[in-house]
Structures are given as C-alpha cells and as structure tokens.
Amino acid sequence: MKLAVVGGGSTYTPELIDGFARLRDTLPISELVLIDPAADRLELVGGLARRIFAKQGHPGLITTTSDLDAGVAGADAVLLQLRVGGQAARQRDETWPLECGCVGQETTGAGGLAKALRTVPVVLDIAERVRRTNPDAWIIDFTNPVGIVTRALLQAGHKAVGLCNVAITLQRTFASLLGMAPEELHLDHVGLNHLTWELGVRRGGPGGEDLMPRLLAEHGDAVADDLRLPRAVLDRLGVVPSYYLRYFYAHDKVVRELGEKPSRAAEVAAMERELLAMYGDPTLDEKPELLAKRGGAFYSEAAVDLAAALLGDGGSPVQVVNTLNNGTLPFLPDSAVIEVQARVDRSGPVPLAVPRLDPLYAGLIAHVTAYEDLALDAALRGGRERVAKALLAHPLVGQFDLAEGLTDRLLAHNKEHLAWA
Template sequence: MKVTVIGAGSTYTPELVSGLAAQRSRLAVDELVLMDIDAERLQVVGGFAQRMLAHQGLPTDVRLTTDRTDAVRDADAVLVQLRVGGQAARLADETFPLECGCLGQETTGAGGLAKALRTVPVVLDIADEVRRIAKPDAWFIDFTNPVGIVTRALLDAGHRAIGLCNYAIGVQRWMARLLEVDPVRVDVDPVGLNHFSWMRRVFVDGEDVLPRLLDERIDELLQRSPFPEHLVRMLGALPSYYLRYYYFHDATVAAQRAERPRAAVVADLEAELLELYRSPDLVEKPAQLEHRGGAFYSEAAVDLLASLHADEPTTHVINVRNDGLIPGLADDDVVETRCLVSRTGVEPLPQPQVPPVMLGAIQHVSAYERIAARAALSGDEDDVRRALLAHPLVGQWELVEQLLPRLLETSAAHLPRFAR
C-alpha cells in the first residue's frame, strides 16, 4: 500500500508515523511518501520520520518529495494536513476579529472563515489531482481545518473523502483513564459538527455510562470539561471545548485580549520541535509534541486507514454527509458522528433524537458552513458577508462591515479569487 501525506513538513507528521508501528498488524504500508512545498522543513521532519520507522523496525520505504504529482500518483490513500499561509496567517486569524470585539480563533468565527477561504481551493486542487492519477479507489482523508467546511467542499465536488479530527479520540482516551479500562472497550458518540458538538453517550462494552458519570462523578468531569455544573446537567451531555466560544463569547474575548495569542505560542513550540527533530539521535517522538494540539492524531488517522482496508467494520468518529441521520439538517450537510468503517465503506450509526437546544444551534452553524464553502470558490465578497452574517459569533451588519476588509487584507496573499 502507498500512503501519501500532503503537508508532511508539519510537526504533526511524527504523530502519524508513530501510529504506523502501533497498527502494523492491521495496516501494511509498503511506501510512505511525505510531500511538502517547504523543502528545508520537509528534510527536517521527514528525516526524523525515517529514523523513527527504522527504529521501530518497520520495512516501510519512506520517500520525501516536493513534487505533488509524484507524491499522489498511484497512491492508495492521501492524507492532507496543511496550513495555507502558515502560522503567520493563523496569527492574523486570531487577532483581526478581536479588533472588532469578536472571537479570535483559527477554525470558527471570522478567523475560521478566513482560513476556510484560503484553504478550500487549495485542498480541492489537490483532490482533483488525486482523482486523476491516484488509485481509482483511493481515499482522501482531510485533517486540515476547518475540517467540516473542507469536507463539505470535497464531498460537494464528488471526491471520495472523509474528514478527521482528534477531538473524539481525545475524549475516548480521557474516559478510559477516568474509568480505568482499556481504551478498546470505550466508544464515544458525539452529535453535531466538527468543533461544534456535544458528547451525549459514552459506551463501555456497549453500555452507556455517561448518565452514571454525570450523576456520580460530575466533579471529575468538570475538571476537564470547564462548564458550569448546571449547564452540563441541563444538557445531559458534555459540550465540546469549542462550545465555550459560543456559551461564553464575551468572557472568552476578554480573556483573549489579555493573553498571548495561541498562534504565537504554537510558533515557538514548532521552532523548538523542529530543532529537536534535527538531532540524529532522536528516534522517538518527543514529549513536547503532546503540547502541539494533535494528541492521538496518529492513532486516529492510522486506525481509520486500517479500517478502510479491513473486512471487519470498526467504529470511528468522522465527518460525513448527514444523509437523513439528523432530522432537521439537509442530507448534504456534513456532520461529525460515529460510523462503522470497513473496506465496504462508511455507515453512520443511528443518533437519538436531537433536542432543540442542540439542533437549533447545529442548524445555525451548518447554514454558515454551507455559505462559507460557497464563498471560498465564488470569490464574491457578498458571499463572505453572508457567511459572516450567518455565523452566530458575528451576526450583526455593523460587525460584518468592520470584519470584511480586515479579513480580506490579512489573507490577501492567499485569496486570488478576491483580488481587487
């Protein structure tokens, strides 16, 4: 099997490589092609990846290339984990909305829209080449944020694509530690969208234990899920971390204004990681990588790849078409949900009825994502206005008119469709 990673100069790549050893009994990767447009960074990260695999004793042939066509030709699977504009663009996404009193964040709000506008055309261009020259049944797996919008655009264009995030596996591992059980016994079941969901069920050996945890161990849950107890009990679910941006918008904006931007923190961490990766003696992923934000990405991505080529279906939380799963959403909306995955395809598992307090919010954000995906391709400034107006974290015309020029200016180098 040939697996290609686009954006392999990312400091996340060693996470993926470490997962190959863990899944060697389920997934035999003969050729791993690491591709990035930044040749120097690719050599650093790719060289470390080669040492890791050699240390693990895997016979996988690892190739480094800046030639995307060479990378995807005849690939069985292509994973995309890129950041258009790099950390500088992320810093802009996190800061220009704050000037208008709005949340500064790279995957939601005005900053998330800026990232979507930059990213969707690039990912679709990659996917078009994959469709032309990779294996006919190749899977396109997107780890590039904003995952929900990018996945929607990929599926709208007819690509054989799945969106992947590490949020659900992070909750699963947390629950396994909390309950002191093997993670393979734990299955989590969120409802909603990528970076906008509620964990409604936590299964251990098929039994939903979340009601008992909410009743008996609420204090422990709130240590990691920093929401008011009354809110969590009222919802009967654990809101994802990103919901604090919605439930506590004003307080979060005030805190962001007082803090160093996350993009600056990550840039420093990446510089530290890249320096570590240069050491010829380093053969295992360093502990500092845990602070990068991609915890368990390796296991989620490689496990998903293994399942896509296996006869026996296993469960994964991924981003797929709604297709009637959640009444009240359009069939072509993209949801993040628990699915059975095997070589025969992807089958979303049934969801209990979604209460209005969640469904209304999901409908709202899903409508924004639909407009955002369209705006990324249309180059129409009014589509950008529509997306901002539809987003629950903006939603006011005065803010829209303040945010639009800042968004277009900070991302201008990566928005050729919007060139004035």
C-alpha cells in the same frame, strides 16, 4: 500499501509516524511518502520519521518530495494536513476578530471562515490532481475547518472522509477517569466538526450501558476543568460538549481572556521552532514529549484506524468521521457534512442512526450548518458579498455592522491568499 501525506513537513507528522510504526499490524504500510513544498522542514521531519521506523523495526520505506503528482502516484490513501499561510496566517486569524469583540480562533467564527476561504481552493486542486493520478485513492482530510473542507471534497465527487481527534481524545479521557480501557467505551458523538456533544458513554459499544450519569456524578469537576467550562454547564446539559462549545457557551469570557494573553498561534509557532530543532538531532528516534503540547493528540491512532477500515485491512468497524448527512439528522439537508459515529469499510462510511436531538443541540447545529453553506459558497466563488453573508449568518456574529467590520478585516488580512480579493 502506499500512503501519502500532503503537509508531511508539519511538526504533527512524527505523531502520525509513531502511530504507523506502533500499529503496523493494523495498517501494514510498505511505502509512506511525505509531501511538502517546504524542503527544509520536510528533510528534518523525514529524517526523524525514518529513525522512528528504524527504532521500532518497521520495514516500510519513507520518502520525501515536493512534487505532489509524483508523491501521490499509486497511493492507496492520501492524508491532507496542510495549513495555507502557515502559522503567520493563523496568528492573524486569532487577532483581528478580537478588534471587533469576537472570538479569535482558527476554526470557529470569523477566523475559521478566513481559514476556509484560503484552504478550500488549495485542497480541491490537490484532490483533483490525486484523482487524475490515482482515481481510486481515498482522501482522508485532517485539514481544518474539517467539516467545510470535507463537504467541498464530497461535493466535487471525491472519495473523501473527514477526520478529527476530538472524539478519540474524549474517549481516552473518559476511559482514564472511569478506570477502563478506551476500546471498552463507545461515545454517542453527534454534531458538526468542532460543534459536537457526547450524548452517551456506552460500555461495550452502541446500545450498551450508558455510563454518562456515573461519569458526571463522580468526575464532573475534572471533565469541566478539562473543557474549561463551569461544572454548572454539564449539570444543566446532562451531556459532555466538546471543548469548542466553550466559544459559544462562554463567548464573551473567552474574548476577554484572549485579549489578555499571547495568542495560541504565537505559542504554537514558538513550540514549532523548538520541535524542528529537536527533529534535526540525528540521535532523536522517537517523538518528543513536547509534541503532546502541540495539539493533535491521538491523531495517529484515529488516522490508522480510519485508513485501515477504508482500505479493508482492519480497523474498528465503527468510528467517528465527518461524512454526508444523508438523512441521519432529518433537520439538515442530505448534502450537509456531519460528525457522527459511522460504520466504515471499503465502500466508505455509513452513519449510525441518531435519536431525535434536543432542540438545544439541533438548533445550533442547524444554524452553523446554514453558515457553512454560505462559507463554502464564498470559498468556491469568492466575492465580498458572499463573505459578508456568511459572517452575518454565523451565530457568533449575527449583526450587520459587526459582519461588515469583520469582512473588511478578513479581506485586508488575506489578500495574498484570495485570488479574487
């Protein structure tokens, strides 16, 4: 089995490599290709990747290349984990929205739109080249904003599934608090990428005993602290929102906090420099502890599980993925991409049935889906008017003058990445 990772020079990659090495019985890889235009980073990451495989006795071959077409040729699955514009673009995404009193975040709000505009055309070009080289390959997208990017891929007819680590991270957190093994818990995970709620915490699988009341009663303070939300939010909802809901439920507080400290992008950039220096150490043969602070916790386990299920060699039969709605949430169009539990096999994911959602969740999901429709249109066709409409539709913007000011800033900071700007 051959896998290719586009964006293989990312500092995330050793997390992925560690998972491939540990879980080789679930996903028996014979060849892994790391693809990245940044040759210097790629060689550092590739060297560490080979040492991790060697230490753990994995027999697979790891190669590196800057040639996309050669790298994806013959691949059974292609993982996308790229960042167009790098940390410098992320720094801007997290900064200029604050000038308008809006949250500065790389996937949510105006910054998330900027990332989508830069990313969608690049990902579609990559996917088209994958299809020409190997039309049967699955594309697994971890590139943010995952929901919009995955929808672009599916709309263009690609064999694609979106992946996020929010659900698996919460599953591990809840299992630790409840003193259980992660595989014992099934989450009733519903929403859009980075806009989800855990409506239930089931023992043993779908339909099992719901441990949510116990989780909130015994560990509500710990969960709230982890989400950086007041305990009262969990008590009011009776469910657990993802930590990205903080940008909606506590927007103004978050904006004040972001204006008082260095951006997350600055923190990550400094961390990446330190990680790359570590990766260059020829004696390092395991992922360093610092990588856990970089983000993407448990990404490797989720990626292995999904790839194994799609390729028919293992993996959990039910997983959280980003895929077409197709009637799962009846208030959304079939073409919307949702993030839910789904049965996954060689034919792809099929979402599990979802009970009727409380309007508190359904309303926000519908609102953000409308924004994503407009955001994807802007990413595909360009134009200031389409960007402004997408921002006006976003629930964290929604005011004409605000949308206009954000549009001007977005275009000014992204001209080098937008062919039409």
